[in-house]
Amino acid sequence: MFDNIAKNRFWFLKALETYSLAIYFIVKRSTGTFDWAHSPLAVLDDPPFIFALAVVGTIALVYALWDVRHLYYKQTMTGTLTFVWLVFFLSFCANDALQCVYLSFPGIYSFFVLVGIVVEIKWE
Structure with missing residues (x-):
C-alpha cells in the first residue's frame, strides 16, 4: 500500500483536497x-453535494x-x-462576480x- 501511495501521491493529494473542500463547506x-x-x-453546500x-x-x-487497474477506474476517477x-471553480467564480470581488481564495x-x-x- 505504501508503494502505491508513493507512486500515486498526486492522486492521493487530490483525494485529500477533495475531502478538504467538503470539510470547508461543512464548517462554513x-x-x-x-x-x-x-x-x-447556496445549492452546492447542501448535504447531498457534500456527500x-x-x-x-x-x-x-x-x-x-x-x-486499481480494471473497469476504466482511472478514467472514471479523473473524470x-x-x-x-470544475463545477466548484465556476461556482466560486459566479459567487465572486455576484459579490463584486475579483477572485477569492x-x-x-x-x-x-x-x-x-x-x-x-x-x-502523465
Missing part, C-alpha cells in the same frame, strides 16, 4: 458564516491506495475529479487544483 455551513445566499454555492464530494474523494483515495473541481485554490488535474491527465 455549521458556523453560519457563509455569504452566498443567492449564488450557485458527493466525499464519494469522489473516496474514489480517488481508493485508486491512490490500491492502484469525476475534474468535473467536481477558494476560487484561486479550486483553479489551481483544476489546472493541476488537467496537467497531470494531459502529460
Whole structure:
C-alpha cells in the first residue's frame, strides 16, 4: 500500500483536497458564516453535494491506495475529479462576480487544483 501511495501521491493529494473542500463547506455551513445566499454555492453546500464530494474523494483515495487497474477506474476517477473541481471553480467564480470581488481564495485554490488535474491527465 505504501508503494502505491508513493507512486500515486498526486492522486492521493487530490483525494485529500477533495475531502478538504467538503470539510470547508461543512464548517462554513455549521458556523453560519457563509455569504452566498443567492449564488450557485447556496445549492452546492447542501448535504447531498457534500456527500458527493466525499464519494469522489473516496474514489480517488481508493485508486491512490490500491492502484486499481480494471473497469476504466482511472478514467472514471479523473473524470469525476475534474468535473467536481470544475463545477466548484465556476461556482466560486459566479459567487465572486455576484459579490463584486475579483477572485477569492477558494476560487484561486479550486483553479489551481483544476489546472493541476488537467496537467497531470494531459502529460502523465
